[in-house]
Amino acid sequence: MSGKGGPDHPIVVDPESSRFFRLPPDVRLVEPASGSQGATYPAGFLAAGVVGGLKDSGRPDMGVLAVASECRGTTASAAVFTTNAFAAAPVRVNQTECDLDHLLAVAMNSGNANACTGEQGLGVARVMQESCAVGLGIAKASVAVGSTGIIGVPLDEAMLAAGIRKAAQAVVPDGGPAFEHSVMTTDRFPKMCALDVPTVDGLVHLGVCAKGAGMISPAMATMLCVVTTDATLQPAGAKNLLKAAVDTSFNRITVDGEMSTNDSVFFIASGASGVSLSSEGLDQLGAALDAMLLRIALMMVADGEGATKIVRLQVAGAPDEPTAVHVARAIAGSPLVKTAVCGEDPNWGRVISAAGAAMRGKRLPHASLLLGGVKVVENAAALPVSESDNVKMHAAMKEPELDIHLDLGTGEASAEIFFSDMGHEYVTINAEYHT
Amino acid sequence: MSGKGGPDHPIVVDPESSRFFRLPPDVRLVEPASGSQGATYPAGFLAAGVVGGLKDSGRPDMGVLAVASECRGTTASAAVFTTNAFAAAPVRVNQTECDLDHLLAVAMNSGNANACTGEQGLGVARVMQESCAVGLGIAKASVAVGSTGIIGVPLDEAMLAAGIRKAAQAVVPDGGPAFEHSVMTTDRFPKMCALDVPTVDGLVHLGVCAKGAGMISPAMATMLCVVTTDATLQPAGAKNLLKAAVDTSFNRITVDGEMSTNDSVFFIASGASGVSLSSEGLDQLGAALDAMLLRIALMMVADGEGATKIVRLQVAGAPDEPTAVHVARAIAGSPLVKTAVCGEDPNWGRVISAAGAAMRGKRLPHASLLLGGVKVVENAAALPVSESDNVKMHAAMKEPELDIHLDLGTGEASAEIFFSDMGHEYVTINAEYHT
Numbered sequence: 001m002s003g004k005g006g007p008d009h010p011i012v013v014d015p016e017s018s019r020f021f022r023l024p025p026d027v028r029l030v031e032p033a034s035g036s037q038g039a040t041y042p043a044g045f046l047a048a049g050v051v052g053g054l055k056d057s058g059r060p061d062m063g064v065l066a067v068a069s070e071c072r073g074t075t076a077s078a079a080v081f082t083t084n085a086f087a088a089a090p091v092r093v094n095q096t097e098c099d100l101d102h103l104l105a106v107a108m109n110s111g112n113a114n115a116c117t118g119e120q121g122l123g124v125a126r127v128m129q130e131s132c133a134v135g136l137g138i139a140k141a142s143v144a145v146g147s148t149g150i151i152g153v154p155l156d157e158a159m160l161a162a163g164i165r166k167a168a169q170a171v172v173p174d175g176g177p178a179f180e181h182s183v184m185t186t187d188r189f190p191k192m193c194a195l196d197v198p199t200v201d202g203l204v205h206l207g208v209c210a211k212g213a214g215m216i217s218p219a220m221a222t223m224l225c226v227v228t229t230d231a232t233l234q235p236a237g238a239k240n241l242l243k244a245a246v247d248t249s250f251n252r253i254t255v256d257g258e259m260s261t262n263d264s265v266f267f268i269a270s271g272a273s274g275v276s277l278s279s280e281g282l283d284q285l286g287a288a289l290d291a292m293l294l295r296i297a298l299m300m301v302a303d304g305e306g307a308t309k310i311v312r313l314q315v316a317g318a319p320d321e322p323t324a325v326h327v328a329r330a331i332a333g334s335p336l337v338k339t340a341v342c343g344e345d346p347n348w349g350r351v352i353s354a355a356g357a358a359m360r361g362k363r364l365p366h367a368s369l370l371l372g373g374v375k376v377v378e379n380a381a382a383l384p385v386s387e388s389d390n391v392k393m394h395a396a397m398k399e400p401e402l403d404i405h406l407d408l409g410t411g412e413a414s415a416e417i418f419f420s421d422m423g424h425e426y427v428t429i430n431a432e433y434h435t
Numbered sequence: 436m437s438g439k440g441g442p443d444h445p446i447v448v449d450p451e452s453s454r455f456f457r458l459p460p461d462v463r464l465v466e467p468a469s470g471s472q473g474a475t476y477p478a479g480f481l482a483a484g485v486v487g488g489l490k491d492s493g494r495p496d497m498g499v500l501a502v503a504s505e506c507r508g509t510t511a512s513a514a515v516f517t518t519n520a521f522a523a524a525p526v527r528v529n530q531t532e533c534d535l536d537h538l539l540a541v542a543m544n545s546g547n548a549n550a551c552t553g554e555q556g557l558g559v560a561r562v563m564q565e566s567c568a569v570g571l572g573i574a575k576a577s578v579a580v581g582s583t584g585i586i587g588v589p590l591d592e593a594m595l596a597a598g599i600r601k602a603a604q605a606v607v608p609d610g611g612p613a614f615e616h617s618v619m620t621t622d623r624f625p626k627m628c629a630l631d632v633p634t635v636d637g638l639v640h641l642g643v644c645a646k647g648a649g650m651i652s653p654a655m656a657t658m659l660c661v662v663t664t665d666a667t668l669q670p671a672g673a674k675n676l677l678k679a680a681v682d683t684s685f686n687r688i689t690v691d692g693e694m695s696t697n698d699s700v701f702f703i704a705s706g707a708s709g710v711s712l713s714s715e716g717l718d719q720l721g722a723a724l725d726a727m728l729l730r731i732a733l734m735m736v737a738d739g740e741g742a743t744k745i746v747r748l749q750v751a752g753a754p755d756e757p758t759a760v761h762v763a764r765a766i767a768g769s770p771l772v773k774t775a776v777c778g779e780d781p782n783w784g785r786v787i788s789a790a791g792a793a794m795r796g797k798r799l800p801h802a803s804l805l806l807g808g809v810k811v812v813e814n815a816a817a818l819p820v821s822e823s824d825n826v827k828m829h830a831a832m833k834e835p836e837l838d839i840h841l842d843l844g845t846g847e848a849s850a851e852i853f854f855s856d857m858g859h860e861y862v863t864i865n866a867e868y869h870t
Contacts, residue, residue, distance in 0.1 A: 085799045086791035086815060116787055118816025151784030152817030259792040335770060335857065336865055343866035349586030352551055356521035357694040364520045380521060381553025382587030422770065424862050430771055431778035431858055 038192030040176035044270025047175030049182030052163025054111035063182030074271025088115035101235035135168025306425025324415035330358035338422035366409025372396020473627030475611035479705025482610030484617030487598025489546035498617030509706025523550035536670035570603025741860025759850035765793035773857035801844025807831020
């Protein structure tokens with residue numbers, strides 16, 4: 001296979017310095033993403049990553065993250081899965097054969113998505129679950145599974161069983177980075193993060209290990225993510241926090257508009273801190289979680305196929321939020337908009353045309369548009385742009401982070417979405433890859 | 436501006452030889468598209484194209500097509516417009532200030548779309564309408580207008596008025612090709628066609644002049660089309676025929692998923708043949724019209740930005756037709772699918788993933804997929820592909836015309852859509868164009 005342009009391809013937008021990322025006051029980013037412990041930073045978690053043999057490259061391809069045995073009585077968890085109609089076998093097994101409220105471990109593999117694999121695939125996902133459970137000495141239903149890689153190719157069940165069991169037996173308190181590397185596919189950099197979160201109830205911690213960089217290879221699954229905290233939560237609380245955070249992060253980014261067959265986000269609270277959160281404390285943890293997952297989401301956009309820029313698109317003045325999201329997604333998914341951004345050309349007509357197509361049958365006589373902070377459309381008509389504003393707009397187009405603000409002028413609802421541009425490298429990666 | 440890759444870029448799919456195009460029995464294609472009279476082939480029509488001065492290139496940019504004066508009492512007409520919420524000024528004027536049932540002329544310009552131009556633009560569109568009416572000596576309301584070109588730039592009203600009037604006074608019976616050239620923008624070849632249509636009621640004729648090749652430049656409008664016949668029709672009959680034909684042609688193609696601010700299709704019957712059509716005759720004319728507009732639509736796909744292939748995608752087994760169309764559009768609009776087709780790689784996982792995303796929240800356990808005639812998925816699981824089938828599939832991927840057939844396995848409805856692939860030339864055209 002032709003790869004991702006090589007590890008030397010510059011990451012144009014550095015998530016560390018992104019102006020789109022803001023931490024709540026008092027919350028502390030523990031260390032740079034690249035060196036972070038990620039999901040094993042909060043107390044009460046162990047992890048490992050091993051070479052199981054699925055990847056021809058010989059790189060790590062199987063991993064396990066587990067709750068420490070002394071915390072098994074105090075955990076709570078939640079999960080969010082792809083709604084793709086061809087959801088992969090591991091997603092199906094999680095949804096039907098797992099106690100998602102009380103997970104004690106997550107087992108994952110890269111190199112094969114176990115998607116479109118029928119009954120055989122479901123059997124393999126169950127074996128994966130069982131191998132992890134046996135390795136850790138816990139119930140099968142307390143293990144969730146996740147796979148990423150090629151679609152439609154049967155997984156070697158024996159190889160998977162052996163590797164996952166090995167990983168389960170190798171878990172260590174600082175195993176986050178090893179786990180992270182075992183789930184990466186074409187990711188150009190690890191996507192980990194950890195936060196110290198002071199709350200009114202006491203100090204708790206958040207950590208995350210994730211993979212995802214667009215749908216890259218013939219059908220590589222996009223996104224797997226494990227979020228951890230040492231706070232003491234109830235399953236309902238964990239669910240609310242996770243859903244809210246996913247809605248404003250992973251559900252608000254697009255590289256190429258694709259929702260994969262394998263997307264899964266897991267959230268496990270170990271209770272190791274002994275800090276039970278009040279309503280106010282939950283809100284504080286939630287705000288930190290929102291920020292952390294947006295950070296990871298921005299990393300995924302920055303690692304998008306051939307991405308050279310991140311665009312923050314705000315659609316305001318919509319009659320309701322679903323409409324705002326719909327219009328934002330249409331603009332973010334438009335190849336014409338994405339190529340214009342890549343070419344650093346302020347072709348705002350493409351944004352207007354895409355928005356108008358998404359709002360078909362309506363009239364938007366009060367719409368306005370700002371590109372890089374310069375108003376170019378008011379009351380649905382082009383505005384004359386002064387020479388200095390024109391210079392400002394062209395300069396903004398050359399920055400690694402660009403703001404586009406569209407006001408539909410028909411209501412009060414709004415939505416924000418982040419997307420990457422599309423250039424020759426995208427085509428090279430996607431058209432020149434051969435199965 | 437950087438252009439369209441130059442006129443020498445090969446047109447890979449020749450509409451003349453497309454296996455996706457079939458004429459009804461007895462209907463005769465008059466002459467090759469490139470040399471056709473197009474919309475002035477049927478009796479009772481005159482046309483002209485002139486250099487009005489809007490295009491820096493000095494090429495023709497204003498045109499008029501008119502019903503011959505002796506047919507003014509026997510015409511009927513219909514029109515279909517974009518539903519883009521930012522529909523351009525000419526579209527608005529047509530919808531509110533035009534007798535669309537009894538059009539006697541269409542005036543068009545290229546080089547400027549008169550879109551996002553506010554009140555000033557509406558005024559210009561009215562002047563355009565009036566200049567044509569004065570030039571022909573007919574009522575203003577019997578003239579429809581159409582514009583294509585850049586969005587958000589005011590049109591020179593005096594220049595437009597003079598050019599349109601000149602064109603109106605220059606109309607001749609064989610003016611179809613001149614009219615055609617005056618509406619072309621980045622089209623690499625003219626899109627004209629003419630048919631002899633024998634009906635149970637007698638011989639009638641169809642002709643068409645169109646422009647459209649994807650949303651190319653900063654915001655070039657996509658598609659303008661004038662269809663003519665010398666049959667005697669009623670406005671309601673014309674409307675029914677046109678709507679049905681547009682639904683199975685222009686509404687079933689996608690280059691980059693964009694619906695422009697200016698898309699307009701006009702259909703005028705002169706009655707010059709003296710043939711009034713019975714119900715059966717109307718069906719025969721309708722079948723010929725469907726074929727002719729599909730031919731023009733395929734020409735537009737073949738002329739799509741950087742297109743090297745045309746894909747015919749059939750989505751069957753859907754619960755209803757809108758769902759089939761929705762899924763087909765999602766697949767046809769997927770950059771991952773389009774780049775895979777460009778790369779001639781049978782990455783069917785991308786088709787499945789895009790379809791599954793479009794059917795989010797559903798289950799499709801009986802889905803099947805054929806790629807280039809080879810079944811690769813059955814009951815939502817990958818099938819082993821024999822060596823000979825694999826060779827067949829890879830060979831099919833290399834052809835200029837590719838068939839993809841997806842059966843959702845949940846119903847009886849189906850839809851067919853045609854789309855082009857996406858490669859480096861698309862990015863070159865769209866990212867390297869500068870306003």
